[in-house]
Structure formats: C-alpha cells, structure tokens
Amino acid sequence: MEQGAATGRLAGKRLILGVSGGIAAYKACDLASRLVKEQAVVTAVLTRAARRFVTPCSFQALTGRPCVTGMFHRIQSAFPHLDPVREADLVVIAPATANLMARLAAGLADDVLTALCLSARCPVVVCPAMNVRMWEHPATQRNARTLAGFGYRLFGPAAGALACGETGVGRMLEPSDIVEEICRSFAAPPAGARESAAHAGPGAKGRARRHGPARKRKAGPAGPNSPAGK
Ligand SMILES: Cc1cc2nc3c(=O)[nH]c(=O)nc-3n(C[C@H](O)[C@H](O)[C@H](O)COP(=O)(O)O)c2cc1C
Helix, strand or coil: CCCCCCCCCCCCCCCEEECCCCCCCCHHHHHHHHHHHHHCEEEEEECCCCHHHHHHHHHHHHHHCEEEEEEEEEEECCCCCCHHHHCCCCCEEEEEEHHHHHHHHHCCCCCCCHHHHHCCCCCCCEEECHHHHHHHHHHHHHHHHHCCCCCCCEEECEEEEEECCCCEEEECCCHHHHHHHHHHHHHHHCCHHHHHCCCCCCCCCHHHHCCCCCCCCCCCCCCCCCCCCC
C-alpha cells in the first residue's frame, strides 16, 4: 500500500506475528512494517532463539505495540500464552524454523509462541525458512504434512540462494509476497461459514480452530493447505 492511502487492506485485522530463530528473522521486521502499513494491528511474539537475531525493541517500534517475549513476563499480560491470541484474526509465523515446525507438529507448548498456537482459534500461517537439507529431511517433511493436517497453511518455502551459501528450496517467501497472500486470504470467501456449517454441534468450535476461523463475524484465510514445494 502506498503511504497515505485511506484504508489498508488489513484494516481492523488483529495479527500475531510469530518470529522464530532463523537467519531470515531480519526479514520479519520488514514484514511487520508492511503489515502495519496495511493497517493491521500486529503483536509480535519472539522465541528465545529469535531474540538472538532480532530485538523486541525493533518490533515494538515497528508495530507500536509491546512485543511478547516470554511465558513468565507477566508485566505484558497475566496470561501471555493465551491473551494475545484471543481476539486474533490470524497468526503468521515468519520465519518458521525446522525446530519450531517440529515443536508445533508435536503439539508442544514449551514457549509462549507454541502455546499461543495451541490456543489459537484463528487461522495459522507458517512460513518455513531453513537450509535445503533441513527442509528436505523426512522429519521436516512429515512435520509440514502434520501442520497442514491441522489446517495450518504453509506459505513457501521458495527455491533460490540460501543464506548458508547453498541453493535450493528453503528460502522464506519475501515479506511483500507474504503480505499479498495474507490479503488474498482475507479477501477470499469466508471459509469459516462453510466450516462452521459442516461442523455445527457440540465440539464444533474445537475442531474449527484446526481448520479455519471458528467465529463467523470475521473472514479469514481458507482452510487446509498443502505444504508448498511438494
Ligand atoms: C546463524 C544461524 C542461523 C540459523 N538459521 C536457521 C534457519 O534459517 N532455519 C532454521 O530452521 N534454523 C536455523 N538455525 C538454527 C536455530 O536457531 C535453532 O534450531 C533454534 O533452536 C531455533 O529455535 P526456535 O525455533 O525456538 O526459534 C540457525 C542457527 C544459527 C546459529
């Protein structure tokens, strides 16, 4: 969006931006900035490893909001593993490391970002970024399939030159492309309406969180999506 445009395409949307500890974490700053320019309300959540690459200060400055950095930093919220995601329209994790994907696939809640994803009832988008051999390892491929099975959407990774000097599939999608995908997802017909009709009845809310937005009041990205590059 050009600066000064009246309405961003993500106006009124509340996004959680999860950042894990890969070299592409620096690109998450650009992503945060672009999401804010589209008028999304962005709360950044950084893993411990992410904080070795980028600082909470950068995200606080770019988003204008406190950055969530730990489960036990109660100054930010009484329940930092639950509160930020309660009203979220989307969780986007960029970059998503091999380690984070494994933790998500295992259903772990061993840090604030994985715990938030477990408690999320909104769509979750994962943007993998890693070395090509890490990406091609059967464990990572299995984890990618598991996440897709949860209804998480995988954006990328792309092929190309990698920070480690190798070439192959593993590059995080460019922030501009991630923003376009997110905007397209919100513009798509609300999957939530279809999902909630299909899953109406007791327990529907719990299932819907794995397949798309449970709440009908807001549109969100469509449901399950196969991992890219497969
Ligand atoms: C310089 C450097 C770059 C790294 N880049 C990546 C990466 O791009 N992708 C990845 O999956 N892991 C990468 N790692 C390994 C992760 O930092 C490590 O697996 C870490 O435990 C991830 O933690 P998190 O997923 O909880 O953030 C890198 C490590 C170092 C030291």
